[in-house]
Amino acid sequence: MILYDSDSDDELEIVTIASMEAESSLRSQHAARKRREFVWRNPLQGHQRFFLDYFADPPVYPPKLFRRRFRMNRSLFLRIQSKVEAYEPYFVQKRNGAGVLGLSSLQKITAALRMLVYGVAADFMDEYLRIGESTAMKSLKKFVKAMVAIFSDEYLRSPNNDDIARLLTVGESRGFPGMLGSIDCMHWTWKNCPTAWKGMYTGHAHEPTIILEAVASYDLWIWHAFFGLPGSNNDINVLERSSVFTELA
Template identity: 40%
Template sequence: MGWLYCWSLLQTRDRAMMHANLMNNYFNPNLMYTKEDFRRCFRMMHHVFECLLCDVQQVNLYFRQKRDIEGCPGFSPHQNVIVALRMMAYASPADSMNETHGMSESTCLDTLEQLCDTIVQVYKDEYLREPNQEDLNQLIRKTKDRGFPGMIGSLDCMHWDWKNYPIGWQ
């Protein structure tokens, strides 16, 4: 057995183990963490993740599990999307994903780029557009109901006076 073959088996085992851990922790019926844990960890609700995963798999072949040159399974769609979301949610560097998800820096960066491009492609018409008058009216109603009238046009809210404004920010 050559060293390359042994290295390939090790990587495959790690990928499979990481996938099994991910599924046991967040996706299988007897999951270790709750849906609230998922939302806190990945900055999105579980059902939104499932919709995103389904949509990106349909549009981009990158997010379907493939086999590597040795014929072993590559990263699962769940692993690919989770890694990209973690990097975005926490501004994590790509090289930090190797320890927790077993994915190299270059693969993480490719995955992040693929996910971002796919999200734009899939959701641009519905979510990535300029707001129309109906959208603005809805935002104005919501902000007024929450005690921030006139917030549109001043999204940074710099014109609001804070009673207990942190001294270090003055």
């Protein structure tokens, strides 16, 4: 309130009322800005449609299309889904306070995988899977952490003594004694590369790329990965900076 030094009680009352009205107006405007729009997506309908498309017997889309769209077989997807759901309670389908079933683990994991595989926006799958943007982002973060925690000991590691002995035996039988795997560098296109960085990330591919160095054995098992160098580097530059020979050094 703003009070003026005046002999008139009427003037004081008018100023006080005007100040209170202004404060109330500001409060309502702030509340309007803070209010979030609620969209009822019917997540159960999204789960049912997705299940019928890919996991029913028979599904709408055959296994060949599942492999093409998910970049893996359905059996591998279901293995990942069961492991992640058992490890992270966030992916277990629950009921809300009104008793309505929420999103299933299939919906959350599929949204995370599509963002990882195709690089799509968080709300890209909303109209099909019925999953909001914030939920999709949260699912992605929890999915990545769960995958590292569950599978890192088996898949995200260097070869141990048993692996080395097996790989050397196989390499020798195939005519390459002393060989553990094949090393190569791949260029991944960076479509949204900032303009100021394009010169540094552009090499022989004539477009901005990021380099991935990987070592793979005969069975396509990746034993080493080094990712992130600008595309203007060549294979020798990447090899000198990578950690592939760190233990030997």
